[in-house]
Amino acid sequence: MATHLKSLSDFTHLKAYSAEAFTFGIVVAQWNAAVTGSLYDGAYQLLLDKGAKQDNIKTIQVPGSFELTSGADILLQDASIDAVICLGCVIQGETRHFDFICNAVANGITNVSLKYSKPVIFGVLTTDNQQQAEDRAGGIHGNKGEEAAITAIQMAKISSDLIK
Template sequence: MATNLKNLSDFSHITVGSAVDLHITIVVAQWNAQVTAPLLEGAYNYLLKQGALEENIQVVQVPGSYELSSGADIVLRNKQIDAVICIGCVIQGDTPHFTFICDAVANGVTNVSLKYNKPVIFGVLTTNTLEQALERAGGKHGNKGEEAAVTAIQMAHISNSIKA
């Protein structure tokens, strides 16, 4: 089935697990707020649905997607948590800026995860248009914020089980 016809946020085929004992921080970009706000809401609400306690979910706002890596680094340097979800949105423009930002954010998120040996989840939309971004922020393609929360829960469980 073509992705343009499908809700991509279907988790019916997997077991996600409980978030009851998890401490998760969501670092969210303020830039493109009409997209990042529903992504944040999707991630936050999904964590609650899976049993996370409100006091165990921290939300940290950063100016833009470029600052997500730094925000995750600051959080992990100063707090013991199970996973970080980075939420942002970069929309293609007329200059190569899009490519540089997307590359820097993807590498930065990966590097922070490896530096702290903690799951740092890439919940950043990289789309050609605002319409495509909105379709993935609660529109016809689901909510990528929810998908990031699913990934955070699963990776936190993997990380914690291997440490145990």
């Protein structure tokens, strides 16, 4: 089936872990707020649905996707955080700004993860237009915020199992 006809947020093939034992950070970009707000709602609700306690979900907002890396770094200074979810949305424009931001954010998130040896999840939409972003923030292609939360739970579990 073509991807334009289905939701991509299907977790049925993944092992479902409980989030109860973990503390999560969520960094959400304020730029493209309608989209990032939907991503946040999806991620936050999925964490709760999987057993995370409200007190174990720490959220900060940053101005834009470029600042997600700094936000993740700030959150990970709290040693109790097991994984950080970075949520943002960068929509292609007429200039190369899109390429620079997307590349910087992807590399920055990877570097913060390696710096702290903790999972930092890339929940950043990089779309050609507003409609594609909306389709992936609770629209016909599901909610990538939920996918980022599932990834955070899985990675926190793997990390806790292997690093004692």
